[in-house]
Amino acid sequence: EAGVTQSPTHLIKTRGQQATLRCSPISGHTSVYWYQQALGLGLQFLLWYDEGEERNRGNFPPRFSGRQFPNYSSELNVNALELEDSALYLCASSSRDYYNSPLHFGNGTRLTVT
Amino acid sequence: RKEVEQDPGPFNVPEGATVAFNCTYSNSASQSFFWYRQDCRKEPKLLMSVYSSGNEDGRFTAQLNRASQYISLLIRDSKLSDSATYLCVVISLNTGNQFYFGTGTSLTVIP
Numbered sequence: 001e002a003g004v005t006q007s008p009t010h011l012i013k014t015r016g017q018q019a020t021l022r023c024s025p026i027s028g029h030t031s032v033y034w035y036q037q038a039l040g041l042g043l044q045f046l047l048w049y050d051e052g053e054e055r056n057r058g059n060f061p062p063r064f065s066g067r068q069f070p071n072y073s074s075e076l077n078v079n080a081l082e083l084e085d086s087a088l089y090l091c092a093s094s095s096r097d098y099y100n101s102p103l104h105f106g107n108g109t110r111l112t113v114t
Numbered sequence: 115r116k117e118v119e120q121d122p123g124p125f126n127v128p129e130g131a132t133v134a135f136n137c138t139y140s141n142s143a144s145q146s147f148f149w150y151r152q153d154c155r156k157e158p159k160l161l162m163s164v165y166s167s168g169n170e171d172g173r174f175t176a177q178l179n180r181a182s183q184y185i186s187l188l189i190r191d192s193k194l195s196d197s198a199t200y201l202c203v204v205i206s207l208n209t210g211n212q213f214y215f216g217t218g219t220s221l222t223v224i225p
Contacts, residue, residue: 033213042201042215042217042218043218088155090157090158092213098146098205098213102146102148102203102213103148103158103160103203103213108157
């Protein structure tokens, strides 16, 4: 079974640009979660999509947005990039049977803003 | 108040020691609990689920105390390879089954 895949692995942008990060969940998983992890810090919840709808978002400004496609893959968009957006962005997926199949993470996209 | 709280540590223990981490949760409606392990600059990986009656997987034992609203992870006979950050995760039914992560407890096993 293929795991959660994220692309690109690394992304370098300059301040003010836009970044698009992509995530493909495990086959059969309908929920996708996005997390930000700055160096040395814990996971910060960004967004949660389920069945194509945004279910919840964390305490981040509106320039962080995303969507989930009919095939359950997801995109995270970050507009007007700031230096402090540099972090590891992790995508995770889960099925409805979360007790037996909790969150599975991708390898992450490492975003560097210069 | 945060949904999930953990002692960030760091815990520095010698090889072969037994170490325990606790994690408290604020929502009494929480229904599912997990421990994840995260190595430096890598993604978190599921270590084990936490069952109501407690459960063991080799050197790892997880316990749930619903009355006091905490979960624990016990690692016996620590190995160098156990060095990592351990994250507790809680799911609450009345928040739409969202996963809540603790900030993690850092463990370093010293030779």
